[in-house]
Amino acid sequence: MSRNFGKLFLSLAIPAILIAVSLVAPASAAQAVRLQYRTSAPGASTAQAEPWLRLFNDGTTTVPLGQVKIRYYLTGAETYRFACSWAVAGCATITGRFAPQEGGKQYLEVGFTSGSLAPGQNTGDMQLRFYRADWQTFNQGDDYSYGPGTSYADWDRIAVYVNGQLAWGKPTGSEPDPDPTPTGPPGGSGELFDDFTYSASNDPRLAQRGWTVRSSAGGPGVPGATWSPSGVSFPGGLLTLDSSTNGTAAGTVQTELSTTSRKFREGTYAARVRFSDAPTSGPDGEHVVQTFFTITPLRYNLDPDYGELDFEYLPNGGWGEPSNILYATSWETYQGDPWQAVNTHTAERTSFAGWHDLVIQVAGGRIKYYVDGRLFADHGDIYYPETPMWIMFNQWFIDLQGATGTRTYRQQVDYLYHSKNEVVAPADVLTRVAALRAAGTAFKDTVPSP
Numbered sequence: 001m002s003r004n005f006g007k008l009f010l011s012l013a014i015p016a017i018l019i020a021v022s023l024v025a026p027a028s029a030a031q032a033v034r035l036q037y038r039t040s041a042p043g044a045s046t047a048q049a050e051p052w053l054r055l056f057n058d059g060t061t062t063v064p065l066g067q068v069k070i071r072y073y074l075t076g077a078e079t080y081r082f083a084c085s086w087a088v089a090g091c092a093t094i095t096g097r098f099a100p101q102e103g104g105k106q107y108l109e110v111g112f113t114s115g116s117l118a119p120g121q122n123t124g125d126m127q128l129r130f131y132r133a134d135w136q137t138f139n140q141g142d143d144y145s146y147g148p149g150t151s152y153a154d155w156d157r158i159a160v161y162v163n164g165q166l167a168w169g170k171p172t173g174s175e176p177d178p179d180p181t182p183t184g185p186p187g188g189s190g191e192l193f194d195d196f197t198y199s200a201s202n203d204p205r206l207a208q209r210g211w212t213v214r215s216s217a218g219g220p221g222v223p224g225a226t227w228s229p230s231g232v233s234f235p236g237g238l239l240t241l242d243s244s245t246n247g248t249a250a251g252t253v254q255t256e257l258s259t260t261s262r263k264f265r266e267g268t269y270a271a272r273v274r275f276s277d278a279p280t281s282g283p284d285g286e287h288v289v290q291t292f293f294t295i296t297p298l299r300y301n302l303d304p305d306y307g308e309l310d311f312e313y314l315p316n317g318g319w320g321e322p323s324n325i326l327y328a329t330s331w332e333t334y335q336g337d338p339w340q341a342v343n344t345h346t347a348e349r350t351s352f353a354g355w356h357d358l359v360i361q362v363a364g365g366r367i368k369y370y371v372d373g374r375l376f377a378d379h380g381d382i383y384y385p386e387t388p389m390w391i392m393f394n395q396w397f398i399d400l401q402g403a404t405g406t407r408t409y410r411q412q413v414d415y416l417y418h419s420k421n422e423v424v425a426p427a428d429v430l431t432r433v434a435a436l437r438a439a440g441t442a443f444k445d446t447v448p449s450p
Contacts, residue, residue, distance in 0.1 A: 032059035033117075033167045035070065037155035040127070042148045044141030048131035050085075051145070053110070054152060055160065056122040065093075065112035065123075067163040072108040073144040073172050074098075079133040082108060088124030089115055096128070097348055100378045105172075107145075144172040189267075190447035192391075192418040193433070196239040197442045201229040207260070209443055214256035214394070220289075221396035224249030231255040238274075239413035243395040245286060246406045256394035263449050264294060265388050268424040269309075269360040270433075272414035273393075277315040277324060277353040282407025287318030287398040290411040292358050294389040301335040302342070307385035309367060311358050315351075315409075318398040325349045328369035328376055330383035346377030355414070359426045373426045388450045391418065420447050 034056040041050035051072055057063050074080075082096030095111045108130060117123060132138055140146045145157045159169035198206055201213045213229040222245070231242040231253050241255040271292050278284050293310040308331035317323045329345035346369070359370040365384050369377040395411045415433055424432070436444065 032057070033063060033068070033160050033162060034058050035155060035158055035160050035168050036152040037147060037158055038150055038152045039147065040150065041129075042150055044139055045137055046140055047135070047137050048129050049140045049143070049146065050127070050129045051158075052152075053126045053128065053158070054122050054124060055117065055126075057117040057119055060119050062119065063117040063162060065089075065115040065117060068112055069161040070110040071159045071161070071171065072110070073157070074106050074108065075104075075142045075144065077104050077106060078138060080108070080130045081133055082130045083128070085127040085129055087126045089126070094126060094128075095350075096130070097350070100346065100375060102378070189421040191420070191444055192416065192447050193436050193441065193444045194416045195237055195437065195442045196234050196413065196415065197237045198234040200234065201232040203234075210260045210445065212258050212260045214258060221254050221398070222249050222252050222400060225252035225254050225397065227256055228253045232257060239393065241393065241395040241411045242280070242408050243288065243397065244282075244406055244408040245397055245400060247400050247402045247404070249400070251406070252397060252400065254394070254396040256392060256396075258392040259390050261449060262296065262388040262390050263447055264391055264418060264420070265385055266362045267418060267420040267422055268429065269294060269362070269391065270358065270417040270424070270426070270429040271393075272355055272357050273311070274355045274412040274414070275313045275315065275352050276410055277351055279407040280410050282405050283403045284407070285316055285401050285403060286407060286409065287314065287316055287401070288395060288409045289314055289318070289398060290395050290409075292393055292413070294360070294385070294391050296385070296387045296389050298334065302333045302340070304333060305387045306333040307331060307387055307389055309360055309362070309385065309389075311360075311369065313352050315353065321349070323349070324351050326352045326371070328379075330367050330379040332382045342382075344379050344383050346379075348376070357426060357430065359429060361423050363423045370426045391416065418447065
C-alpha cells in the first residue's frame with residue numbers, strides 16, 4: 001500500500017561546458033553507426049534541454065531500429081519528462097525513458113518501436129527535448145552529453161548501442177549492471193522458492209508453507225471493500241489475483257497473498273509478475289494497483305521502524321497520474337491523518353502489460369530495483385529497511401469510477417524467489433529458478449525465522 005508523493009531534487013554544480021567532437025571506431029565493418037547532434041537550446045541554464053539527433057548507417061547491412069538504444073548522459077537526479085517535438089520517422093515510433101546510474105547520475109535512453117536503417121541512410125531529424133517535472137529551470141552545462149553547438153556534427157558524448165553492444169560513442173558514469181557479481185555462496189543464509197502449485201485458496205499447504213490468503217478488512221484501497229480469498233486461485237501453477245468492483249464499496253473485492261512470517265530483510269527478492277492494462281471482463285477505467293512488495297507493520301504514526309519496498313503498477317493511473325505508470329517506492333515511514341509520506345520513488349510512465357521479471361536487491365545500505373534485468377531504481381539512505389518484513393502480492397482499487405457493470409482485473413505471479421543476505425544477479429535468479437524446477441522442486445524454505 002502506498003501513496004507516492006514527493007520528488008528527489010539535487011542541486012547541480014556548474015563546471016565549464018564540455019565541448020568535444022570526435023569520431024569513434026564502429027562496432028564492426030558490416031554494421032557501422034554514427035550519431036550527429038546539435039542543440040536548439042544552447043546555454044547552460046535552460047527550461048528544457050533540446051537535443052536534436054541524426055543516426056547514420058555507414059555500414060553494409062541494414063540496422064533494425066528496434067535493436068538501437070541511444071543514451072544521453074546527465075548529471076544529477078532530478079525527475080525529468082521526455083518529449084519528441086518532431087521527427088522524420090514520426091514521434092510515435094520514438095520512445096524515451098530515464099534510467100538511474102551510480103553516483104547521482106542518470107541517462108536518457110531513446111529507442112524505437114519499429115523501422116530499419118538501410119546502408120548509407122540516416123534517420124533524418126529527431127527533434128527531442130526533456131524538462132524537469134516541476135518545470136523549474138535547470139543547468140545542462142555539466143551534463144556529459146550536452147554541447148552548445150547549433151549545427152549538426154558527429155558527437156561521441158552520446159552513446160549508441162545496437163543489440164546491447166556499444167556501437168558508437170564514449171559512455172560515462174556507472175552503467176546499470178544487469179548482472180552484478182553475486183556475493184556469498186548460493187542460497188546465502190537461506191532460500192525461499194514457491195512455484196505456486198496449489199489447488200485453490202483453501203489448499204491446506206498454503207498455511208503449512210507460511211502463506212496467508214487475506215480475508216480481513218481494512219486498507220489499503222476502497223473503504224468498506226472486501227478482501228476475499230474467492231478472488232485468489234492457482235490455475236496452471238500461477239498465483240492469480242482477480243479483483244472486481246461494480247462501482248460500490250459493498251460490491252468491491254480486493255485480493256492479497258502474504259507470507260505469514262516477518263523474517264525477510266536483506267537479500268534478494270524476485271518474482272515473475274504479469275501486469276494487465278485492461279479488465280478480463282467489464283468496462284475499463286478503474287484506478288487499480290497491482291503489486292509485489294515487502295512491508296513492516298506501522299505501529300503508530302511516523303513509526304521509525306516501519307519499512308516498505310514496492311513495485312506498484314497502475315494501468316489506468318491514479319494519485320493524480322492520468323495513465324499507466326510503474327512505481328518503485330522505498331519507505332521510511334508515514335502518517336495516516338493528516339497524510340504525511342516519508343518515501344522516495346522512481347517511476348516510468350508507459351505500459352508494462354505482460355510478464356516481467358522483478359528483482360529487489362537489499363544490501364550494503366542500497367535498495368536496487370530491476371525490471372527484466374535492467375536497473376530501474378537505486379534508493380538508500382533513510383529509506384533502507386531496518387526491521388524484518390513480510391512479502392506480499394495484492395491488487396486493490398484506489399477509488400471507484402462509478403461505471404456501470406462489474407469489471408474484473410487480473411494480476412498473475414509465476415514464481416517467488418528469495419535469497420537471504422545475498423545479492424543475486426537478475427540473470428542468476430532465472431538460472432536458479434530453472435534449476436529448482438528441473439529438479440522437481442515446487443517449494444523450498446530454508447530461511448530461518450528471526
